[in-house]
Each structure stands twice: as structure tokens, then as C-alpha cells.
Amino acid sequence: xxxxxxxxxxxRLVLELSKTLVSxxxxxLAELHLTSPQAMLLHQLDDPLPMxxxxxxxxxxxxxxxxxxxxxxxxxxxxxxxxxKDRRVKHLALTAEGRRLRRRVETILSSxxxxxxxxxxxxxxxxDLLERSLASGN
Amino acid sequence: xxxxxxxxxxxRLVLELSKTLVSxxxxxLAELHLTSPQAMLLHQLDDPLPMxxxxxxxxxxxxxxxxxxxxxxxxxxxxxxxxxKDRRVKHLALTAEGRRLRRRVETILSSxxxxxxxxxxxxxxxxDLLERSLASGN
DNA sequence: CCTCGATAGTTGAAGCCTCAATGATCATAC
DNA sequence: GTATGATCATTGAGGCTTCAACTATCGAGG
Numbered sequence: 001x002x003x004x005x006x007x008x009x010x011x012r013l014v015l016e017l018s019k020t021l022v023s024x025x026x027x028x029l030a031e032l033h034l035t036s037p038q039a040m041l042l043h044q045l046d047d048p049l050p051m052x053x054x055x056x057x058x059x060x061x062x063x064x065x066x067x068x069x070x071x072x073x074x075x076x077x078x079x080x081x082x083x084x085k086d087r088r089v090k091h092l093a094l095t096a097e098g099r100r101l102r103r104r105v106e107t108i109l110s111s112x113x114x115x116x117x118x119x120x121x122x123x124x125x126x127x128d129l130l131e132r133s134l135a136s137g138n
Numbered sequence: 139x140x141x142x143x144x145x146x147x148x149x150r151l152v153l154e155l156s157k158t159l160v161s162x163x164x165x166x167l168a169e170l171h172l173t174s175p176q177a178m179l180l181h182q183l184d185d186p187l188p189m190x191x192x193x194x195x196x197x198x199x200x201x202x203x204x205x206x207x208x209x210x211x212x213x214x215x216x217x218x219x220x221x222x223k224d225r226r227v228k229h230l231a232l233t234a235e236g237r238r239l240r241r242r243v244e245t246i247l248s249s250x251x252x253x254x255x256x257x258x259x260x261x262x263x264x265x266d267l268l269e270r271s272l273a274s275g276n
Numbered sequence: 277c278c279t280c281g282a283t284a285g286t287t288g289a290a291g292c293c294t295c296a297a298t299g300a301t302c303a304t305a306c
Numbered sequence: 307g308t309a310t311g312a313t314c315a316t317t318g319a320g321g322c323t324t325c326a327a328c329t330a331t332c333g334a335g336g
Contacts, residue, residue, distance in 0.1 A: 003250075003254070003258060003261070004248055006258075006261050006262070006265060007250035007253045007254065007261065008248055008250070010253060010264055010265050010268065011159055011251070011253070013265065013268040013269060013272060014152060014155055014156055014159060014268065015159065015160070016197060016272060017152055017156075017268060017271060017272050018152055018153055018155075018156035019197055020272065021149055021153065022153070026294090035321065036322095037321085037322065037323095038321095050284080051284075051285065052283090052284060052285085059154060059157055060322090060323070060324085061323070061324055061325075062286090063285080063286070063287080063323085063324075064322070064323055064324075065285090066286055066287085067321080067322075067323090068321090071321080086283095086284085086332070087330080087332085088284040088331045088332070089284060090284080109146070110142055110146055112141075112142060112145035112146070112149075113149070114271070114274045115145045115148060115149070115271055115274070116141070116145065117274040118270060118271060118274065120141060120144075122267055123144050123145065123148065124144070125263065125267060126148055126264075126267040126268075126271070127144060127148050127151065129256070129260055129263060129267065130148065130155060130264075131151060132256060132260070133155060133253055133256060133264070134151060134155050134158065136253070136256065164324095173291070173292080174292095175291085175292065176291095188314085189314075189315065190313090190314065190315085198293070198294085199294055199295075200314075200315065200316085201293085201294075201296095201315080201316070201317080202292070202293055202294075203315090204315065204316055204317085205291080205292075205293090206292080209291080224302070224313095224314085225301060225302085225314095226300065226302070226313065226315070227313090227314060227315085228314080228315070
């Protein structure tokens with residue numbers, strides 16, 4: 001079946017593009033001494049959030065967030081806080097230093113990596129196709 | 139700039155789709171007691187290949203291949219061999235057991251994950267757009 | 277009150293990944 | 307021949323990721 005072949009190729013392309021994008025950001029973030037996951041986490045913290053929800057936004061296991069937060073907190077960029085009555089939940093909040101660094105992260109994350117050479121119409125088409133792939137892919 | 143927003147969104151979609159795809163394969167491969175990287179490596183070994191080239195095909199660091207190979211070799215699925223005069227290069231070759239397992243890996247890797255609900259024309263368009271993104275993305 | 281099931285976060289084990297440094301081998305130039 | 311620089315694979319450190327097991331806390335029913 002030819003369709004199957006095409007689907008395999010699409011999968012291969014998505015995985016490769018994903019790796020390329022991550023490497024690109026990784027290089028730009030290195031000067032801030034941040035890794036991609038650390039930057040993604042800071043990116044979420046416009047306002048304080050429960051670790052719970054951060055894990056959801058990052059599409060990863062809660063136990064994973066613990067480690068990333070440990071390192072960021074160790075550098076004084078974020079803090080764990082108890083903002084609600086429920087003493088189980090810990091909120092993550094930026095420190096002053098963290099807020100300053102986050103601004104630089106934002107400009108890096110919004111610096112488009114190569115994609116900008118695609119015509120606007122193609123970008124719109126690509127976005128649409130990706131959304132539908134994601135929706136169908138359960 | 140609205141284009142920048144769209145590009146950010148495309149990046150987000152690619153990363154999320156990539157994660158979804160990997161999880162999908164991961165679940166199907168679990169019954170073979172294989173991880174995705176292990177399966178990807180077996181996938182390359184139709185014929186024996188230098189570890190060097192395997193790293194290239196997998197788009198990862200050579201040092202990473204060492205670890206994956208250690209585990210696969212420990213299970214008797216592949217072997218390190220010296221097939222050339224150059225005594226630095228080690229070729230990876232499937233064992234009989236490895237060949238048997240690889241056949242099952244191939245059927246899993248070719249089982250398309252959700253993408254199949256996209257009309258053929260859209261699949262073609264998506265493939266084309268991804269190829270061009272990858273080409274322009276340095 | 278108090279037990280029981282659910283939920284938030286953590287820990288430990290196993291594997292993946294990159295980078296920098298190392299040892300072995302090769303190829304070339306002197 | 308031998309020194310020099312490049313190349314192949316490995317190792318170790320640091321970080322990411324998931325899963326399963328654990329602790330602490332919460333909420334509801336008895």
C-alpha cells in the first residue's frame with residue numbers, strides 16, 4: 001500500500017523536524033544556561049501555577065516536573081509556594097530574577113527557526129494539517 | 139506580528155505531535171519489551187552497518203548509540219563485528235533472534251497512528267510542507 | 277470521629293540524550 | 307619510520323523522561 005509508505009514518511013519527517021527545532025532552541029538558550037525543558041517551564045509561569053497543571057501544560061509526568069523545578073529553584077529563579085488551603089498542592093512562582101530571565105526566554109522562543117521562509121499561505125496550510133493530524137491521532 | 143504567532147503555534151504543534159507519535163509506538167512496542175530508540179535502531183539494520191552510520195541515520199550522537207547497542211547486544215539481538223580492515227569501526231549485525239524480532243518491529247512501525255483518517259490529498263500536502271520546512275530550517 | 281479511596285508531590289530505577297574527554301587506530305607528511 | 311592530526315567508539319557527568327511505589331493530605335460515608 002502506497003498510503004502506508006507515505007504515512008511512515010510523514011512520521012519520520014515529524015520526528016526529524018521536532019529534533020531539529022529542539023536543537024535550534026537549545027543552542028539559543030545555552031547562553032542563558034537554560035535547557036529546553038527549563039525554558040518551556042518558565043514560559044508557562046506568567047502567573048503562579050500548581051505543579052499539577054504545569055505537568056499538564058508540558059504534556060509530561062508530574063514526577064518529571066519535580067526534577068526540573070529542583071534545578072530552577074536551586075538557581076533562585078522560581079519558588080514553591082502554598083497559596084491555597086489544600087496543603088498538598090504547591091504553586092510555582094517566578095522570583096524577581098526569574099521574571100527577568102523569563103523575558104529573555106520569551107524573545108528566544110518567539111524567534112522562528114527557519115520556518116519563516118515558508119510563504120504565509122503555506123504556513124496556514126501547515127498549521128491546519130498539523131491540527132487535524134493531532135485531533136485524529138486520538 | 140501575526141506571522142510570528144503562527145510560527146510559534148506550528149512549532150508547538152510539531153513538538154506535541156512528535157510526543158504523541160512516540161507514545162503511540164512506545165505502547166505497541168512494549169509487548170516486545172523494546173523501547174522506541176531500540177526499535178528505531180533495529181529498523182536500520184537490514185544489512186550490517188558501522189555504528190558511525192547508524193548514529194547518522196538516527197540523528198543522534200555516536201555516544202548515544204553505544205548505550206542502546208549495549209542493551210540490545212546484552213539480549214542477544216545484535217552483535218558488534220569487525221568486517222573491514224579498519225579496526226576502529228565496529229559493524230552492527232542482527233543475530234537470528236534479532237532478525238526474527240525485527241520483522242515484528244517492522245509491522246508495528248508501519249502501522250500508521252491516526253494519520254490514516256487524513257484524506258490522501260492532505261497527506262501529500264502535509265508531506266510536502268514538512269519536507270520544505272525541514273529543508274529551509276537550516 | 278474515622279476509615280477509605282482519591283489526589284499532589286516526591287523518590288528510585290531504568291533508559292535516553294548531549295557534551296567533553298579519552299584510548300585506539302589510521303593516514304599523511306616529514 | 308615516526309610524529310601529527312583526524313576519526314571511531316567509549317566513558318562519565320549532567321540532565322530529561324517514564325513508570326511504579328510511597329507519603330501526606332484531602333473529602334465523603336458511615
